[in-house]
Amino acid sequence: MTNLIRVLQDIQRECGYLKREKLEEVSHRLDIPMSRIYSVATFYKSFSLVPPAKHKIMVCMGTACYVRGAPRIVERITQVLGINPGDSTKDGNFKLETVNCIGACALGPLVMIDDDYHGKMTPQKIVKVLEKYK
Amino acid sequence: MTGTIVSVCCGTGCSAQGAGEVLKKFRELLPADNMQVKAVSKMTGCHGFCERGPLVVIRNDAKSIFYQKIKAEDVERIVEKTVLKGEIIEEFLYEDEVSKTKIVEEEQVPFYKYQKRILFENNGRIDPTDIKDYTDLGGYKALEKALGMSPDAIVEEVKTSGLRGRGGGGFPTWRKWDSCRKSQVSDTRYIICNADEGDPGCFQDRSILEGNPHLVIEGMIIGAFAIQSNKGFIYVRAEYPLAVKHLEIALNQAMAKGFLGKNILNSGFDFEIEIVQGAGAFVCGESSALMASIEGRLGEPRVKHIHATDKGLWDKPTALNNVKTWASVTLIIKNGGKWFSSIGTENSKGTMIFSLVGKVRNTGLVEVPMGITLRDLIFKIGGGIIGGKKFKAVQTGGPSGGNIPEKYLDLPVDYEALTEAGSMMGSGGMVVMDEDTCMVQVARYFLSFTQEESCGKCTPCREGTYLMLKILDRFIEGKADENDLTELEKISRMVKETSLCGLGKAAPNPVLTTLKYFRDEYLAHIKGICPAKVCPALIKYEILEKECTGCTLCAKNCPQDAITGEKKKPHVIVQGKCIKCGICLEVCNFGAVTKI
Amino acid sequence: MIGITIDGKKVETEKDRTILEAALENGFDIPHLCWHPSLEPYASCRVCLVEVEKKGWKTLTTSCTYPVSEGLIIFTDSEKVVSARKVVISQLFSLAPEAEEIKKLARKYGAADVSRVAGKEPDNCIRCGLCIRVCKELIGREAIGFVNRGRARIPETPFLDENPACMACGACAYLCPTGRIKVKDGKAREIEVWHKKEELAACNKCGEKYASLKQVEEAKKKIKNDKLNEILNLCPACRKQRITENFKNTGGIDV
Numbered sequence: 001m002t003n004l005i006r007v008l009q010d011i012q013r014e015c016g017y018l019k020r021e022k023l024e025e026v027s028h029r030l031d032i033p034m035s036r037i038y039s040v041a042t043f044y045k046s047f048s049l050v051p052p053a054k055h056k057i058m059v060c061m062g063t064a065c066y067v068r069g070a071p072r073i074v075e076r077i078t079q080v081l082g083i084n085p086g087d088s089t090k091d092g093n094f095k096l097e098t099v100n101c102i103g104a105c106a107l108g109p110l111v112m113i114d115d116d117y118h119g120k121m122t123p124q125k126i127v128k129v130l131e132k133y134k
Numbered sequence: 135m136t137g138t139i140v141s142v143c144c145g146t147g148c149s150a151q152g153a154g155e156v157l158k159k160f161r162e163l164l165p166a167d168n169m170q171v172k173a174v175s176k177m178t179g180c181h182g183f184c185e186r187g188p189l190v191v192i193r194n195d196a197k198s199i200f201y202q203k204i205k206a207e208d209v210e211r212i213v214e215k216t217v218l219k220g221e222i223i224e225e226f227l228y229e230d231e232v233s234k235t236k237i238v239e240e241e242q243v244p245f246y247k248y249q250k251r252i253l254f255e256n257n258g259r260i261d262p263t264d265i266k267d268y269t270d271l272g273g274y275k276a277l278e279k280a281l282g283m284s285p286d287a288i289v290e291e292v293k294t295s296g297l298r299g300r301g302g303g304g305f306p307t308w309r310k311w312d313s314c315r316k317s318q319v320s321d322t323r324y325i326i327c328n329a330d331e332g333d334p335g336c337f338q339d340r341s342i343l344e345g346n347p348h349l350v351i352e353g354m355i356i357g358a359f360a361i362q363s364n365k366g367f368i369y370v371r372a373e374y375p376l377a378v379k380h381l382e383i384a385l386n387q388a389m390a391k392g393f394l395g396k397n398i399l400n401s402g403f404d405f406e407i408e409i410v411q412g413a414g415a416f417v418c419g420e421s422s423a424l425m426a427s428i429e430g431r432l433g434e435p436r437v438k439h440i441h442a443t444d445k446g447l448w449d450k451p452t453a454l455n456n457v458k459t460w461a462s463v464t465l466i467i468k469n470g471g472k473w474f475s476s477i478g479t480e481n482s483k484g485t486m487i488f489s490l491v492g493k494v495r496n497t498g499l500v501e502v503p504m505g506i507t508l509r510d511l512i513f514k515i516g517g518g519i520i521g522g523k524k525f526k527a528v529q530t531g532g533p534s535g536g537n538i539p540e541k542y543l544d545l546p547v548d549y550e551a552l553t554e555a556g557s558m559m560g561s562g563g564m565v566v567m568d569e570d571t572c573m574v575q576v577a578r579y580f581l582s583f584t585q586e587e588s589c590g591k592c593t594p595c596r597e598g599t600y601l602m603l604k605i606l607d608r609f610i611e612g613k614a615d616e617n618d619l620t621e622l623e624k625i626s627r628m629v630k631e632t633s634l635c636g637l638g639k640a641a642p643n644p645v646l647t648t649l650k651y652f653r654d655e656y657l658a659h660i661k662g663i664c665p666a667k668v669c670p671a672l673i674k675y676e677i678l679e680k681e682c683t684g685c686t687l688c689a690k691n692c693p694q695d696a697i698t699g700e701k702k703k704p705h706v707i708v709q710g711k712c713i714k715c716g717i718c719l720e721v722c723n724f725g726a727v728t729k730i
Numbered sequence: 731m732i733g734i735t736i737d738g739k740k741v742e743t744e745k746d747r748t749i750l751e752a753a754l755e756n757g758f759d760i761p762h763l764c765w766h767p768s769l770e771p772y773a774s775c776r777v778c779l780v781e782v783e784k785k786g787w788k789t790l791t792t793s794c795t796y797p798v799s800e801g802l803i804i805f806t807d808s809e810k811v812v813s814a815r816k817v818v819i820s821q822l823f824s825l826a827p828e829a830e831e832i833k834k835l836a837r838k839y840g841a842a843d844v845s846r847v848a849g850k851e852p853d854n855c856i857r858c859g860l861c862i863r864v865c866k867e868l869i870g871r872e873a874i875g876f877v878n879r880g881r882a883r884i885p886e887t888p889f890l891d892e893n894p895a896c897m898a899c900g901a902c903a904y905l906c907p908t909g910r911i912k913v914k915d916g917k918a919r920e921i922e923v924w925h926k927k928e929e930l931a932a933c934n935k936c937g938e939k940y941a942s943l944k945q946v947e948e949a950k951k952k953i954k955n956d957k958l959n960e961i962l963n964l965c966p967a968c969r970k971q972r973i974t975e976n977f978k979n980t981g982g983i984d985v
Contacts, residue, residue, distance in 0.1 A: 004430035005413055009372075020889060033895060038888035039875035043432050043589075045414030046372045063335035063529070063565045064491035066579055072715055079693060100416070100583060101334035102373070104150045105491045106184035106498060117150040123717055124691055415879070432876070437773055437795045590857065590876070590883030593776045597821040600881055628817040631790050631810075632776050 002030055004040055008047055016052040053088040053095035055133045058112040062101030065108035069122075073109055074098060076123035080130065093134065137172035138194040138217055140164065141258050145180025145344055146337075146376055147498075148187035152205060156188050159209035164217070173217050176267075179345015179380075180337075181258040182499035183245050186228065191240055191258055192216055200240035201226035231495060231517055245496045248515045250477065250485050250503045253461050257345035262380045265387040268348040274393050276468035280356040281401040285315065288360040292463065294471030296483030301328055301419075301456030302531065302560040304482075304549040307463075310453055313443035315361040317451035323363035324447045326454040327354055328424060329370040329377070332416035333532030334583060336563045338487040338499055339457035343370070343377035346461075347384035351407065353460035355393065356467055358405045361453055366407045369424055372414055381409055416587035417637050421446075421454045423589065434591050435635035456561065458487060478504035482548035486559065492528075492566035493520050502547070509543040512566055523568040526666075527651070531560025533580040534640030536647030537573065556647045558640075572668035573652040574659055577645045578606040584641035595638030598629035602645060609659040611671045619656060623649060667729045670714035674730050677718075679704040681726035688718035688727065732800045737807065749793035749804055750778055760806050761815070761835055763822070763907055764858035765794040769867050775858050776818045777835070781805040790814060816841050826854045829908035853884070854910040861885050861902035861911055871895050874902070874924060887924050896921075898928035898942035915939065933965035940965035 007030070011022050018041050027034045041047045059065075059074050074085060077096055081089055088095040104110050107119030111126060118129055142148075142157040160175035181189050186202035190212065193199075199216060204226060215221040227236040228243045237243050240258075260267035268274070280288055293308035314323060327350060331339040342350060354366050370378050385407055388394045396404045415433045417423045423433040425447045446452025462484055466474045475483045482504040488511065491497045495517030502511060508528060512518070519525050527537040530547075536557035538545070545551050549559050567576065585599040605622045608614040626642035626649070633639045649656065658665050664672040677688070677697075682704040689697040689705055696712045699705030707718070719727040731742045734749075736758050743752035748771065753760050764775040771794040780793045783803040790810060805811060819832075820841035826832045835841070859876065862885050866872040873896035877886040887893040898919050903911040914920045919928045919942050930939035931946045950959045961969055976982070 002430075003410075003428070005427060006410075006430070009411060009413060033872040033875075034888040034893065035872055035875035035895070039432060039877060040430070042877045043415065043879050045879075047413065061334070063563070063579075064497065066334075067492050067565065067567065067571065069716075075713075075715065076693065099373070100332070101336070102146075103337040103340050104147045104184070105335060105337065105489070106147055106187065107150055110150075119150060122720060123693075123715060124721070437792070439791070439796060586880060588880040590878075590880040591774050593774065593818050593821050593857070596857070596881055596883070597825070598817070601821070625817060628814055632779060632814050632818060634773060634776070634792075 004030075004032060004037065005044070008037075008041060008044075012047055017048040017050060020049075050088075051092075054093045055095070055114055056112075057094055057096050057130075058099045058102070059085075059097070060100075060102045060104075060108065060110040060112070061098045062103075062105060062108070064105035065101075065110055068108045070098075070109040072123050073111060073121055073126050076126055077130070080127055094130075137174070138192060139259075140173065140175040140212075140217060141178045141181075141191045141193065142175060143179070143181040143187060143189040143191075143258065144177045145184070145187075145341055147180065147184035148189060149376075151187050153188040155206040156190065156204050156209060159206045160213070163209065163213045176261050177263070178260060179257045179262045180341035180499065182251075182254060182341065182501075183243075183496065184498040185496055186498075189258075190226075193259075197238070198240045199238055200228060200243055202228055244517065245498065245500070245515055248506075248510065249501050251501045252465055252477075252485055253342060253349065253458060253487060254345075254499070254501045256349075257341065260346060262345050262347055263383045265348060265384065265391060268346070269391075272468070273348055274352055274388075274391075276464050277352050277355055277393060278399060280359055280467050281399055281403065285360045285362060288356065288467065289315075291471040292360075292466060295462075295466045295474035296471075296478075296481075297459065297462055297466060297474065298482065298549060299456060300458035300462065300486070300561070302534070302558065304559060307455060307459055310443060310455070311357065311361055313441065314363075314451045314453040317444045319444050320450045322450045323361055324450055324452040325354060325358050325361060325363045325366040326424070326428070326447065326452060327366070327368040327457060327460050328419065328421070328454055329368055329374070329457050330412050330416075330419040330424060331371060331374075331457070331561060332419045332587075333534075333561050333563045335491050335565050336489045336532060336561050338489055338562055340374050340377050341499055342457055342461055342487075343374070344380050347377075347381050348388065349461045349464050350457055351381075351384060351388055351394070353463035354407060355398065355405055356463055357453065357455070357460065359401075359403055363453070364404050364406070366405065367410050367428055367447075368407060369410045369412060369418070369428060371412045373412075378409060378411060385409070415589070416583075417589045417635075420635050420637060423635070424454065425452065432589070434589050435637070437634065458562075479546060479548045481550055486547065486562055488547075488562045488564045490516050490564050490566070492564075493523065493568040493571070494518065494566045495520055504548045505546045507544050507546055508538065511547065511564065512543070516566065519566070519568050523570065525566070526569050526571055527567045527573065527576075529557075529565040529567070529576065529580070529644065530563065531558040531643075532563040533583045534558065534636070534643055535560045535563070536643045537567075537576065537651060538647070539651040556650060557643070570666055570668070572664055572666040573648045573655045574606060574609050574664075575668055577648045578603065578610060580644035581606065581641060584637060588637060588641075592632075592634040592638060594629045594632040595634070595641065598625050598633075599638070599641050601625055602629070602642065606645070609656060610669045612659065612662045612669070614656075614660050616660065619649075619660070673714060674709065675707055675712060675714060675716070675718060676728055676730060677705050677707055678726045678728055681724050683724055683726070685724070687721050687723070691717050691721050693717065732798065734798050734800075734802045734804065736804045743798055745798070747798050749780060749782070749796045749798060749802075752798050753780075753793060753804070753806060758806055760793055761838075762794060763831070763835075763856060764860060766860060766864070766905065769860070769863045771795045772859050772863060775822065775856065777815060777822070779811055779814050779818070781808050781811050812839070815839055822856045825852055825856050826908040826910075827852050829854065829856075831907045832856065854908050855884055856908055857883060857885075858907060859885070860905040860907070864901045864905050865896075869899060869901050871897060871899075873897075887926075890925065892925045892927070896924055896926055897944040897948055898926050899945045900942070931963070933968055934963040935968040936965060938965045938967075 085098045109121045111118045111121045144153050164175045188204045190201040190204045297307045298304040418427045418433040420435045423435045427433045442452045485501050487501045529537050588595045590596045605618050626645045630642045667673050684702040694711045696708045741756045762778040764772050773792040773795045778793045816839045823836040873893045900913045903913045929943040931943040
């Protein structure tokens with residue numbers, strides 16, 4: 001049984017997002033109605049229908065990080081970059097996301113940029129950290 | 135083996151703090167093939183004491199020396215002194231906060247001393263990517279034993295143990311297995327391991343999968359044999375790449391050794407396990423939504439009166455259990471159901487792993503016998519509240535659970551007691567809060583999580599939680615009145631009673647428990663006061679003239695340029711511009727900024 | 731046949747019924763929005779909640795999905811049911827305050843106006859899923875689906891674009907309880923909510939535009955019978971005329 005989610009995960013991994021042409025190919029080759037594919041693609045958060053930004057900022061909003069001030073870090077990033085969680089900067093350099101618990105709770109507040117972990121973050125420190133990725 | 139083993143914790147927490155570099159250095163200095171020194175370094179899974187990582191434990195037959203917060207540059211000294219000469223380096227030892235004494239042995243560190251680590255026992259001893267470590271410590275002997283038993287006998291053993299589902303439901307595991315194996319619907323049966331650990335603040339399942347995947351795999355094979363299922367799935371969150379990697383390695387190694395696949399250990403029993411990755415939906419931790427996801431469909435839960443043990447995955451009888459449940463099965467068959475039932479309370483047997491996080495000194499994963507009091511967990515093991523502040527509440531069971539106040543600190547932690555107090559065991563999240571926590575904000579935080587993760591199918595969860603959130607916002611902004619309080623309670627109760635699945639039914643719990651135990655905070659917010667001084671709309675930051683040295687540090691760091699003042703003269707915060715971010719309070723070295 | 735009790739009255743019903751089916755068959759008026767006799771129950775609106783008593787335990791459940799069993803006791807308007815229904819209806823009312831069917835229910839149950847706390851502009855969709863389900867289960871085109879998750883969840887076409895799978899048959903509009911889906915027939919057929927514009931077929935006899943051309947063509951493909959296909963080129967009125975005439979002439983219903 002071909003699992004639609006698995007197919008989409010492969011495409012997401014390869015292309016960085018779900019390209020419309022690829023989805024149409026899936027619909028055609030696996031004989032799955034396009035509306036079903038689009039439903040699944042928009043239901044699960046790990047899929048993106050738009051091309052990825054150069055750097056992905058993930059601010060952990062898990063309980064431990066939250067209790068240690070994660071929302072203020074998000075506010076600061078919004079101020080500095082002019083984007084809300086879920087959006088990308090106009091120049092395509094940064095995408096801001098809040099995630100629910102990365103699982104490194106003792107390091108909270110935790111901010112991940114691409115594969116780099118930045119622990120014990122504060123609203124001031126984050127500005128300097130962002131500079132490194134500009 | 136006479137020799138020293140240096141275990142370097144490489145769980146995600148320690149890895150994030152540079153454990154990888156530490157391990158690399160150890161491997162350089164203690165090459166695996168070295169003849170002179172009888173010492174090897176080993177990569178291990180999560181030890182649990184994440185607050186003090188990177189952790190290094192040096193073990194030989196005599197003792198186990200516990201070193202904390204190790205950096206790559208410390209390794210040379212450790213090898214030279216401790217590994218080769220057995221000398222202790224004081225600065226790396228754990229120091230007891232109260233007595234100020236340094237502790238050498240891992241087992242004596244209070245964090246570990248009061249735990250009962252049966253599931254986590256080997257996390258700090260084995261390399262999860264080497265099955266030989268697991269088998270050297272008796273791994274897969276339980277499977278051997280089980281294959282020589284009848285399915286009836288295995289179910290009976292699990293029944294004796296009193297094991298209850300560790301995913302939160304607490305349903306007797308033997309009963310689920312029995313319904314599944316006796317189902318008339320089909321001979322094709324499935325078993326599933328739910329590793330979609332979605333509760334923010336919980337990472338027990340991740341640590342077991344990363345650190346000792348075989349413990350779970352062995353349990354699944356045993357369960358499959360009892361249920362007579364030939365296909366199993368492990369559904370892991372997409373956000374756990376290391377767990378997926380270690381599981382893949384473990385499954386391949388188990389297959390190669392004949393513990394999985396066709397004719398397992400010549401028993402005639404076939405069983406294979408497939409890993410399925412989640413795609414980013416908390417609701418897929420709910421059994422029926424999880425199964426829909428495995429089938430490639432939307433993670434929409436279905437009504438509960440259709441039992442998965444009859445019509446589960448692809449409408450076939452399915453037994454779904456949590457990671458910790460499957461891991462417990464291995465130990466139960468290995469040591470006996472009676473042994474397991476000797477731990478814990480009358481109705482809650484065995485151990486539970488809690489992820490103790492929040493405002494405690496010692497955060498990390500703790501495995502304790504059921505029945506330990508909250509007080510012991512938080513103060514003895516957790517080391518009490520950071521900064522000597524006052525305990526306020528503990529949230530158990532994640533976003534589906536409730537907040538428990540001080541008066542219940544002597545509550546024994548078990549399924550029934552927690553439920554009676556209005557909370558639940560859930561998957562073991564335990565978030566500790568202190569006097570600086572605003573309980574209305576806590577309720578809002580957890581509700582916003584469940585609200586966002588709602589699949590959206592049924593009206594009460596989709597709309598009701600949103601309405602509750604809007605009302606909570608009014609409290610936080612100081613705009614709420616008595617009607618809002620009544621409305622909030624009414625909608626909360628209705629969402630709880632009318633939602634289709636567990637997510638919706640439990641989403642109001644944080645609100646309902648805070649309304650029950652911290653009603654005074656809601657009433658204060660109506661009057662425009664936030665007792666914990668957290669809600670920005672209800673607090674003010676001010677600079678104390680007497681303490682201010684005019685160093686200008688706050689003004690320089692204020693993101694709104696809301697602080698005025700000349701050098702060496704007391705500064706002032708312009709209230710109209712202030713966004714209450716708190717940076718000034720953070721940077722001031724003279725304690726001159728205060729919150730009122 | 732088995733025996734159940736609804737609101738104190740003993741009724742007999744077939745074993746394979748759900749509570750809602752059994753109740754409606756026996757004259758009990760349980761309100762419902764997302765249930766339809768020709769579709770699989772979906773249990774999303776939660777309006778059809780009832781209380782069931784089994785072995786001394788009372789639970790609130792949706793009557794559209796719960797199967798009947800011997801001796802089941804059901805309460806369709808106990809205090810608990812009514813207060814639960816009221817809250818659910820008020821939530822739906824905030825989504826579609828102009829829809830007649832919803833207004834009627836809101837009036838009947840005194841459902842409060844939640845506009846004080848609702849923050850969203852009503853978009854006239856109660857997410858019952860009838861449009862999607864009829865398109866999938868009965869029409870077999872699956873041209874629309876639920877897009878996004880949670881509060882943003884709404885029936886839409888893939889990529890919010892015109893979907894060739896949609897043949898503008900209008901079945902979705904027929905079932906929509908709020909009137910969000912509107913079929914506008916003029917020179918062509920337009921269904922704005924699905925970004926759809928479709929040519930209309932004109933009757934071979936009277937020239938009236940009577941159905942989406944694509945739907946007629948798809949029907950012909952499925953039926954694969956030249957004589958029957960001819961009938962499909964006529965509008966319903968002319969079709970009826972033709973069949974009546976044939977019957978008069980031949981005594982049969984042959985076209």
